[in-house]
Amino acid sequence: MKKIVGILGLSLFFSCVSGTDPMPNEFSFDYKIHTSLPSTWESEFYTIVGNLNEKIKIEPRDYSYQMSVYAWKSTASKPYQSQIGDASGASVSGNQNERYMVLEIPASEFDFAQLHRYSVIPHEYFHVYQMSLSKNFYDGNIELKWISEGGAATIESMYIQQYYGVNYIKDAQNQVNIAAINNPKIFEKYNDSQNEDPNYSSSVFMVLALAKELQKLNHTEEDAFKMIFKDFWLPNPTNGNWKNNFEEVFGISVENFYQSLSNYSSDINSVLPSETILIEDIFTN
Ligand SMILES: [Zn+2]
Structure with missing residues (x-):
């Protein structure tokens, strides 16, 4: 505990000197889970992300240490338009300033209980992991x-x-x-x-x-x-x-x-x- 306070104090000091935000010790997601999604999906989502955070740890980088996740059911018509515009489907997308995870879950995947409604979460999470390993992947300088x-x-x-x-x-x-x-x-x-x-x-x-x-x-x-x-x-x-x-x-x-x-x-x-x-x-x- 003492050590954590020490590191925090140091980074705050550094931020005063440099005038930029200190890079946190942990990568963090900011979750926006829309009410159109069933509560069972939402709780499974948090379970999956918890498992992934534990097993495939994303290290914070100066170019990427936090990310918003926007999730909704396809029957809700673009509830996050003011933040992510017309983004649809599932992806890690963004603009010059930031990247965000888009999880539009098709209604049919609930109707037919398709596992893809869950498997899409590790898929997109893994792209964020790849971005944390390679700035060129983050910047779109490699397709492969x-x-x-x-x-x-x-x-x-x-x-x-x-x-x-x-x-x-x-x-x-x-x-x-x-x-x-x-x-x-x-x-x-x-x-x-x-x-x-x-x-x-x-x-x-x-x-x-x-x-x-x-x-x-x-x-x-x-x-x-x-x-x-x-x-x-x-x-x-x-x-x-x-x-x-x-x-x-x-x-x-x-x-x-x-x-x-x-x-x-x-x-x-x-x-x-x-x-x-x-x-x-x-x-x-
Ligand atoms: Zn993909």
């Missing part, structure tokens, strides 16, 4: 869809497996396009693969295949995913240099990895991770 979206969508499924006991990869991310094995480059850009990546199935396939290739190089499964989810982002890659970064972190060139995909069939079942893998074991170190 299959690693960024494939990573978020894989975490989404791992969360559902761990907490709901459902294999969401098999159930919802199984529409892998043949391009994932014979033309994987198109998954680097959103615009090049709009029709080949339903629910990011192909991007998830590539992430899971990379984890398999890393295990062939004697990394454990947990380590393989940690390398993809975390280590890849830490050197702060850009659209211009990510291929070097990829080879340094994974010990495989992008070209060789893309080649290796032709050894797989474009079937998500050929690359499934173990159902017992725990998120906390991936992010422990």
Whole structure:
């Protein structure tokens, strides 16, 4: 306790000198959960975010240490328009000044009790985590869809497996396009693969295949995913240099990895991770 007061005092002193807000010790979210959402969703939301904060800790950065989360049910017509304009769907979006998380939950997901109404939370949370690892990702200087979206969508499924006991990869991310094995480059850009990546199935396939290739190089499964989810982002890659970064972190060139995909069939079942893998074991170190 004493130590915390000391750190606080120091940062306050620093703020007097510099005239800027002190960076807090913890990343924080500011939740705006609209009344259109059922209270059961709201309480599950806080449970999920609590679990994620514990297992995938987002460190505060000088460029990003707090974020607002705007959540509502799609039947409410844009209740946060004055704050986020016409933003809809689910994303981490923003403007020059800030980023915010948008969670517009489709009414149909409640009607049909679809797990996506919950899985979207770890997905978007994970993008905030990626932003905390890489300022270039935060700034939009790297696209690389299959690693960024494939990573978020894989975490989404791992969360559902761990907490709901459902294999969401098999159930919802199984529409892998043949391009994932014979033309994987198109998954680097959103615009090049709009029709080949339903629910990011192909991007998830590539992430899971990379984890398999890393295990062939004697990394454990947990380590393989940690390398993809975390280590890849830490050197702060850009659209211009990510291929070097990829080879340094994974010990495989992008070209060789893309080649290796032709050894797989474009079937998500050929690359499934173990159902017992725990998120906390991936992010422990
Ligand atoms: Zn995403």
